[in-house]
Amino acid sequence: MQVVTGEEMRLIDRYAMDELGMKEEILMENAGRAVAEEVEKLYAPSQDDKKVAILIGKGNNGGDGFVIARTLIEKGCDVNVWLLPDAKELKGAARYHKELYEQSGHTWAYWSQKDKVDGHKNDDIVIDAMLGTGISGELREPYRRASAVLENGSAQVVAVDIPSGVPSGEEAVPQSAVKAEVTITLQTPKCSAYLYPAKNHYGKVVIVDIGIPKKAQAAVEESKQIWQEEDVSRTLPEKSPSSHKGSRGKGLIIGGSTSMPGAPSMAISACLYSGAGLLTAALPESILTSVSVNNPEVMLLPLPEKKGYIAPEIISTDFTFDSYDAVAAGPGLGRYQGTKAVVKKLLQGVKAPLVLDADALYYVPELEQEIKERQVPLILTPHPGEMARIAGVSVHEVNKNRFSLSRAFAVQHGCYLVLKGPSTIVTTPNGDQFINTTGNEALARGGTGDILTGMILGLLLQKGDVSSSISNAVYLHGAAADLAVKHEFHSYSMVSTNLIRFLPLAFRSIVSSL
Structure with missing residues (x-):
């Protein structure tokens, strides 16, 4: 609409x-x-x-x-x-x-x-x-x-x-x-x-x-356009009875630190619930066990670390991204000296759709050349504070000019931009915008953005249209929050991991109408 x-x-x-x-x-x-x-x-x-x-x-x-x-x-x-x-x-x-x-x-x-x-x-x-x-x-x-x-x-x-x-x-x-x-x-x-x-x-x-x-x-x-339930039903890829784990996409999540092991864990769970066939998590070695306990389905790739963060030495290793259909980075990554080097390697080395969230966005203003040189989809998912930093404006300006600022940034940088908040706006590189109307105040807490990142990655792996995959993830993310508040929780007494439990119900509400 x-x-x-x-x-x-x-x-x-x-x-x-x-x-x-x-x-x-x-x-x-x-x-x-x-x-x-x-x-x-x-x-x-x-x-x-x-x-x-x-x-x-x-x-x-x-x-x-x-x-x-x-x-x-x-x-x-x-x-x-x-x-x-x-x-x-x-x-x-x-x-x-x-x-x-x-x-x-x-x-x-x-x-x-x-x-x-x-x-x-x-x-x-x-x-x-x-x-x-x-x-x-x-x-x-x-x-x-x-x-x-x-x-x-x-x-x-x-x-x-x-x-x-x-x-x-x-x-x-x-x-x-x-x-x-x-x-x-x-x-x-x-x-x-x-x-x-x-x-x-x-x-x-x-x-x-x-x-x-x-x-x-x-x-x-x-x-x-408002992205509605019928749009999700129309664009969500159908699954063939003959499909297998390889046909459902192979994804990679990069992030985590000793102070934030839960962020990649939530992103991993959300990605798996959103249809990923095979998922690998590249994390600091010290948090592998805690993450794997909550996500036994994920494959783990230990990365060199320094003081609890992914070490910048990743840029000099033989680590490649060629076997992945889509990559997401940022949840729990942390802001430290090596973050910029890690994000730069991702921008240059990932030849598939790349999602940058949370701390992976911090150095975006210093990596504009690498962003402009990318030939494959780049998806940035800032909240208003992160948008203010990457756009060089105040948070007040972001909230005041959500439509125009999103469009200008996405077109200028040739990226997909997901400006989170009430009525999240998805903007494509050519300036088309899709407005989400699902969700409630229960999403205003730490961790829900990590869940959205995982969902975007999971739906990108289904190899549908990039814009539709992103908008579908945003819609279903909000729909899960609406279902959680409707059926079990009050928005006051709900944590982010509760949201993950309602992803299957959110997907079922759409798939049942197909």
Whole structure:
């Protein structure tokens, strides 16, 4: 499912109207009816005698509001319509639907005439159809006051397309923006629905189809898509009854240190649970026993070590990577003098997909030439702090510009970038982006990133499309956390290894639908 900024949505609308010949009035009718039907599904106001108030602005959102009002009234709902601007300010399709609403025998009043002290205390549902994606900065009156009244009231706030005042992209969210319990988004969700703090204003996001053809949506050059369950089902490689361990991929994980033996252990388990046929772990010799106890299926390759870390002497050994279908490095590796040499050898010597995570990312800024010279896929999996270091910006800038920063870095360095966090974004070397919506706060703990690294490696070994393999791993990683919290754990009382137990169930939920 496509995700857009406000400007991109306007481009889609213009293409639908100017190139395909769709009438704006019809699009607005479709939008308003779709929202009204969703309100009826969510709250059943016509059946439960709930009072509905609709706050209407002067733009297209206001026109949608008049269609919503007319549709709900004709369904038997108790609806009051409040217009915030002067009626003369409504133009085009919005004016057309206001007049159609009036000619249908329905009335409205100016919001300025409403008792603002009492707010909407007698309303059960307030529909925010005030402002759309075309505004920026703090709300002005009377919208600012209306937003404050809604925040202090007890009615359920339902926003049309986007809460009034919330930007559609990566811009700052004004304090005066509306906070909704539900946002009914038209046709395509907006980028800000997957960014904090804007996400806090959306509440539950429901997406409704308003009939815009896919050809119009293709007019947007930058591709941003939500990666959904059907995408995983469509792209997860099927296993033949005649398959064997060799056909399921041969992988290598490099990492570990005496202070962090658990990190590679979790990555190994996750990789094995994600389909790897044969897996080797290259680790400091001193931690081999502790890792093998938890993962008897893995083959072990002892590496020279120095003070508990993999020694830089690895670069002068006969160690090669030619027999592996994919390699991952970083979990528990540590930041020390030899890390840079190890990562450099990997970048130069691995001629298969290479995943770099955790401490393997630390020296990425100093190895840009080696990164640019790679001819095979490189996958970087930073959290915001690691992204800040490798991009040379602050963590604040990373969180503020997750889409644009990810795309710029991935395109510039020719790599796949997995920017972790709420709504993890996978970006390909050509700038395509895939947004994940699975997962919960249980993932905010040490070790879950190591598990994701193992899962990415395990799915890369299945030799499917690289981008799909990465996105599938991210989706299933979050799905496992959702299942863990749903069936057994509270997000407070869960550790990372608990997540691994739910990987089989996450895979089964997908495979059973194939």
